[in-house]
Each structure stands twice: as structure tokens, then as C-alpha cells.
Amino acid sequence: MIFETVKKDNGALGITTGIENPIPLIALFLVLTAVLTMIRAIYQGLKQRREQLLNASGH
Known part of the structure; x- marks a missing residue:
């Protein structure tokens, strides 16, 4: 996997993967x-x- 940080124009960091x-x-x-x-x-x-075993023992 790749993780990248990108600085945006307003100073915030954006993360892409x-x-x-x-x-x-x-x-x-x-x-x-x-x-x-x-x-x-x-x-x-x-x-x-x-179920087969239960039915067989029930007889």
C-alpha cells in the first residue's frame, strides 16, 4: 500500500492512499x-x- 501526504494551498495536509x-x-x-x-x-x-442421526434415533 502507498500512503502520500500532499500539502494543500490553504496549508492543510491531504492524505492519499x-x-x-x-x-x-x-x-x-x-x-x-x-x-x-x-x-x-x-x-x-x-x-x-x-438431522439424519436425530431422525434415526427418534424411531
Whole structure:
């Protein structure tokens, strides 16, 4: 990330930010999305298995 300060005409300082190379940020977003999707799928599978077990023991 890049942080820059710029002196304005009225004497105040302005701060600008930016990203020099967005590829690592995009890669991190994709990895986190994949991990969260897998966690959600595992959770749904476990929830469904729990319901099956509860229904089987209820007979």
C-alpha cells in the first residue's frame, strides 16, 4: 500500500492512499472466499448428518 501526504494551498495536509500491486490482495480475496465456501459446505453437511442421526434415533 502507498500512503502520500500532499500539502494543500490553504496549508492543510491531504492524505492519499493506493495499492501499488493489487495482485496479492486479489489472491488473498480469492483464497479467503474459497476457504469460507468450504467451511460453509462442511457445516451444511454436518448439520444434515446431525438431522439424519436425530431422525434415526427418534424411531
